[in-house]
Amino acid sequence: MTTNHIEIILCRQLADFLTVPVFLTDPEGNLLFYNEPAEELLGKRYDETGQVSVEEWSTVFKPLDLDGNILPPESLPLVITLTNRQPASGVFWIESLTGEKNKISVTAFPIIGRPDRFLGAVAIFWKTTTP
Amino acid sequence: MKITIWGTRGSLPAPSPENNHFGGNTSCVSVEQGDAFLILDAGSGIRRLGNHFPPGISRVDILLTHLHLDHIIGLGFFLPLYNPAIHVNIYGPTGHKENLLKRLQRYLSPPLFPIRLQDLLSPPNLIEINESAFDIGPFHIKSSYICHPGPTLGFRVENEKSVFAYMPDHEPALGSAHFPSEPAWTSGYALAQGADLLLHDAQYTEEEYRPRVGWGHSTMSDALKFAELAAVKKMLFFHHDPSHSDERLQQLQQKAMENNHFSFKTGIAAEGDVFYL
Numbered sequence: 001m002t003t004n005h006i007e008i009i010l011c012r013q014l015a016d017f018l019t020v021p022v023f024l025t026d027p028e029g030n031l032l033f034y035n036e037p038a039e040e041l042l043g044k045r046y047d048e049t050g051q052v053s054v055e056e057w058s059t060v061f062k063p064l065d066l067d068g069n070i071l072p073p074e075s076l077p078l079v080i081t082l083t084n085r086q087p088a089s090g091v092f093w094i095e096s097l098t099g100e101k102n103k104i105s106v107t108a109f110p111i112i113g114r115p116d117r118f119l120g121a122v123a124i125f126w127k128t129t130t131p
Numbered sequence: 132m133k134i135t136i137w138g139t140r141g142s143l144p145a146p147s148p149e150n151n152h153f154g155g156n157t158s159c160v161s162v163e164q165g166d167a168f169l170i171l172d173a174g175s176g177i178r179r180l181g182n183h184f185p186p187g188i189s190r191v192d193i194l195l196t197h198l199h200l201d202h203i204i205g206l207g208f209f210l211p212l213y214n215p216a217i218h219v220n221i222y223g224p225t226g227h228k229e230n231l232l233k234r235l236q237r238y239l240s241p242p243l244f245p246i247r248l249q250d251l252l253s254p255p256n257l258i259e260i261n262e263s264a265f266d267i268g269p270f271h272i273k274s275s276y277i278c279h280p281g282p283t284l285g286f287r288v289e290n291e292k293s294v295f296a297y298m299p300d301h302e303p304a305l306g307s308a309h310f311p312s313e314p315a316w317t318s319g320y321a322l323a324q325g326a327d328l329l330l331h332d333a334q335y336t337e338e339e340y341r342p343r344v345g346w347g348h349s350t351m352s353d354a355l356k357f358a359e360l361a362a363v364k365k366m367l368f369f370h371h372d373p374s375h376s377d378e379r380l381q382q383l384q385q386k387a388m389e390n391n392h393f394s395f396k397t398g399i400a401a402e403g404d405v406f407y408l
Binding site for chain 1 (some may be wrong): 224225226227259261262275276277278282305306307308314315316317318319320321
């Protein structure tokens with residue numbers, strides 16, 4: 001049994017106490033943890049899914065630009081953060097599997113522990129309006 | 132491996148008649164096998180260890196979990212440091228900016244200490260470690276950052292037969308709503324898993340812990356839960372609060388064990404304890 005890095009453990013523990021949706025991924029983008037507010041967006045409960053592979057959770061949302069066009073993955077803040085290891089943010093629409101649309105602001109930042117170990121990323125999804 | 136406890140106290144040396152049994156010196160433990168001689172932490176207990184240093188040992192490896200004063204306060208009083216015939220390696224956690232020498236020098240230089248570390252006749256070799264695995268003699272050592280303020284490591288020392296885990300300053304329950312149910316999400320779990328002996332932080336009572344959440348220490352109760360989760364064979368309470376007398380420690384242990392049955396042996400670490408694993 002391996003243990004997550006302490007930085008990841010502490011990120012999860014913080015996210016667990018927050019009321020904004022938080023997604024926590026490993027360097028490959030696999031979803032390690034999402035908190036209760038994020039469960040509403042994802043439509044799934046963490047207790048039921050546990051960790052979710054990048055292939056699986058990247059298809060849960062359809063990201064759309066403000067004109068309704070599908071956004072390419074490389075333009076999404078979390079993908080930018082995982083690729084460049086830099087913070088990124090953006091505002092766009094997401095359409096869930098149930099067809100529900102939400103306008104959200106996403107801020108993602110890398111988790112870089114001592115000494116310069118890239119361990120993953122945190123993405124905060126902020127629902128700006130509801131249609 | 133032979134394990135000897137030279138200091139058990141947390142935060143501050145607390146010598147007093149009331150603390151004679153469990154000891155007043157701060158964290159220091161030696162681990163030896165053949166010619167290999169490891170010292171875990173350089174609290175005030177290392178001074179006495181230096182006075183009883185086995186003849187014939189020409190190399191000593193000091194592994195520091197972190198640089199809080201109670202874990203390095205004895206370093207300048209460790210006699211082998213002043214003996215050019217003994218080669219001293221000091222391992223410490225990688226920080227963010229300053230190297231290990233600069234961080235140790237904050238204490239080991241004037242005005243806090245009369246001699247600068249690098250001015251010793253035979254200065255120690257300083258090695259920074261983090262999520263590391265390395266060998267010293269017959270020992271395979273793993274270090275990993277664990278939950279405590281500032282860069283802090285826990286250690287797992289293995290030989291061909293047994294495992295010793297050392298986490299004197301550790302707060303695995305911090306912020307966790309689920310502690311101790313998920314091994315992968317528990318700080319220090321992989322270091323302690325299946326250890327024959329675990330020395331673990333047990334500084335506080337429940338009442339003492341409440342206003343000190345985030346200070347990096349555990350209750351006896353959380354130490355027991357952590358040991359149970361990690362399926363260790365034996366766990367000793369370590370890093371005793373300076374205000375806890377021998378009598379008080381025994382009362383607290385009794386209370387923590389009340390109505391609980393654990394699958395491992397437990398006790399209170401005392402200065403002078405020796406274990407063979």
